[in-house]
Amino acid sequence: MGKTKKLIELDNKALEILEKQAKLQKRSLKNYLEYTLEDTAMRYSEPSEAYKKMIDDMIKRDDEGKLKTYSWDEMKAEYGK
Structure with a gap:
């Protein structure tokens, strides 16, 4: 499966929340976002x-x-x- 880069824009409050969640899971924000999006996509498959x-x-x-x-x-x- 190939990979594609996408630019996304999030408001600062959303980013703060996501960064906290990433830290709780001992992940980088990038890794947390990728994991969360891929997990959500798989639920729809x-x-x-x-x-x-x-x-x-x-x-x-x-x-x-x-x-x-x-x-x-x-x-x-x-x-x-």
Whole structure:
């Protein structure tokens, strides 16, 4: 996958906030912005074929009554949290 440079303009307040977030993650502002934008873009992308297959399998198992689900209370009781 290639890379393209883009010039962006942000107001000073937004930059201050983003710089603080970058420091909290021990990243440079540039790296934080690139990571955040790429992560957001991936959320908009189509799920992978492996993920689609897994979801289709879960739907099939649910339709067949073979999918076991647990309530939040059952999970807390099981793992003590």
